[in-house]
Amino acid sequence: xxxxxxxxxxxxxxxxxxxxxxxxxxxxxxxxxxxxxxxxxxxxxxxxxxxxxxxxxxxxxxxxxxxxxxxxxxxxxxxxxxxxxxxxxxxxxxxxxxxxxxxxxxxxxxxxxxxxxxxxxxxxxxxxxxxxxxxxxxxxxxxxxxxxxxxxxxxxxxxxx
Amino acid sequence: xxxxxxxxxxxxxxxxxxxxxxxxxxxxxxxxxxxxxxxxxxxxxxxxxxxxxxxxxxxxxxxxxxxxxxxxxxxxxxxxxxxxxxxxxxxxxxxxxxxxxxxxxxxxxxxxxxxxxxxxxxxxxxxxxxxxxxxxxxxxxxxxxxxxxxxxxxxxxxxxxxxxxxxxxxxxxxxxxxxxxxxxxxxxxxxxxxxxxxxxxxxxxxxxxxxxxxxxxxxxxxxxxxxxxxxxxxxxxxxxxxxxxxxxxxxxxxxxxxxxxxxxxx
Numbered sequence: 331x332x333x334x335x336x337x338x339x340x341x342x343x344x345x346x347x348x349x350x351x352x353x354x355x356x357x358x359x360x361x362x363x364x365x366x367x368x369x370x371x372x373x374x375x376x377x378x379x380x381x382x383x384x385x386x387x388x389x390x391x392x393x394x395x396x397x398x399x400x401x402x403x404x405x406x407x408x409x410x411x412x413x414x415x416x417x418x419x420x421x422x423x424x425x426x427x428x429x430x431x432x433x434x435x436x437x438x439x440x441x442x443x444x445x446x447x448x449x450x451x452x453x454x455x456x457x458x459x460x461x462x463x464x465x466x467x468x469x470x471x472x473x474x475x476x477x478x479x480x481x482x483x484x485x486x487x488x489x490x491x
Numbered sequence: 492x493x494x495x496x497x498x499x500x501x502x503x504x505x506x507x508x509x510x511x512x513x514x515x516x517x518x519x520x521x522x523x524x525x526x527x528x529x530x531x532x533x534x535x536x537x538x539x540x541x542x543x544x545x546x547x548x549x550x551x552x553x554x555x556x557x558x559x560x561x562x563x564x565x566x567x568x569x570x571x572x573x574x575x576x577x578x579x580x581x582x583x584x585x586x587x588x589x590x591x592x593x594x595x596x597x598x599x600x601x602x603x604x605x606x607x608x609x610x611x612x613x614x615x616x617x618x619x620x621x622x623x624x625x626x627x628x629x630x631x632x633x634x635x636x637x638x639x640x641x642x643x644x645x646x647x648x649x650x651x652x653x654x655x656x657x658x659x660x661x662x663x664x665x666x667x668x669x670x671x672x673x674x675x676x677x678x679x680x681x682x683x684x685x686x687x688x689x690x691x692x693x694x695x696x697x698x699x700x701x702x703x704x705x706x707x708x709x710x711x712x713x714x715x716x717x718x719x720x721x722x723x724x725x726x727x728x729x730x731x732x733x734x735x736x737x738x739x740x741x742x743x744x745x746x747x748x749x750x751x752x753x754x755x756x757x
Contacts, residue, residue: 346535350610350621351542360688361615383509395531396610398617398647398657410510417506442615449616455662455680464683469615 332377333488338385341487345369346392361468363476366393367441370412371419371434371477372484379416386412399445400452407448411441430481435474442466529650532621536653539609540623547749601715602756603637604628608749609653618661618681618688620644622751625652635714635754641742642666642707642718643751654753658745659720660688667710668692668720672703679705679720679739690721690739699726699737715757 374382390405606622644658660681677694709716721739
């Protein structure tokens with residue numbers, strides 16, 4: 331069953347609020363899990379590429395509105411990532427090549443890596459080594475570690491298989 | 492179906508077409524910063540304020556036992572500061588008299604607006620905070636944000652009742668600065684070092700020492716002159732470079748930041 335639009339909007343708002351408030355208390359080395367990215371992964375895997383694209387764009391918008399990223403950067407990366415994951419993710423998931431955590435880890439890593447290059451292109455003071463050690467790797471692992479719990483929560487809420 | 496032609500395309504070409512379309516829309520047509528992002532902040536404002544209220548009350552409740560002791564400490568501090576304030580007032584008046592004798596323009600007093608933090612950055616990359624004052628209180632993009640006499644950041648986006656502040660440790664920040672002891676100028680920027688966020692100063696020449704205080708230079712007219720940015724904690728020695736870099740410990744403790752002051756008029 332496809333989820334309702336209002337429920338999706340409610341989930342995105344809820345996850346954004348949690349991302350800006352409660353998750354600051356579970357930071358490790360100033361890194362918190364990216365639960366908006368988990369939402370994109372969940373919808374891409376379970377409902378396909380169009381949902382991946384739209385939810386990616388919306389989550390990107392909400393994430394950008396509450397952070398200092400250049401306009402359009404996160405929307406672009408999340409929506410494209412959602413589209414791509416919706417396209418190949420279901421197949422990868424069904425083949426049991428990677429579990430939920432594995433897919434979340436690889437997807438987060440790719441998205442964060444792509445964001446790094448986009449920020450770098452837009453004239454940011456970022457070094458690859460420092461970004462890899464202090465943001466890309468820890469954020470990917472932390473997001474992957476949290477993803478099974480949120481997947482279960484979302485499955486219950488949305489009544490998916 | 493209208494989209495039949497699109498569905499018949501190969502997946503890779505579909506991806507290419509869609510990514511190009513998204514890019515063009517974002518780059519040229521969708522006014523993200525001007526309308527959409529402020530609208531989203533306005534939508535998130537009531538729940539964010541509610542969360543901040545709950546967490547602030549919880550923090551106060553948990554800290555209740557420390558309050559008596561803190562109160563004692565603060566009373567002693569207030570007495571000390573009252574004495575210092577008197578001396579400063581005296582020095583200020585003397586400064587005014589001397590300025591008028593030398594026919595120099597009088598320094599203007601800053602107009603400020605206090606604001607509470609209602610949310611922190613949603614991403615792991617940037618270092619921004621959301622505050623509960625917006626354009627309706629006179630807050631505009633580009634206004635500097637301080638905590639006491641310490642520089643905290645600047646407003647980068649403002650909606651009616653909230654604004655987004657980029658902290659000085661954000662990787663996009665560039666602040667014209669001065670080494671207080673030597674008066675040498677440099678640029679302060681935000682950086683990540685391992686699991687920490689720090690500020691660094693890039694300067695051309697001269698000696699910098701650990702413990703040197705770095706202040707805003709006032710160049711560029713965004714940040715007022717003389718606000719404390721932080722203290723040098725390490726000097727990076729690299730030969731054959733046109734500039735030198737030193738690491739600064741910011742004067743503001745960003746992890747426990749709860750309220751700030753926006754300078755609305757300089």
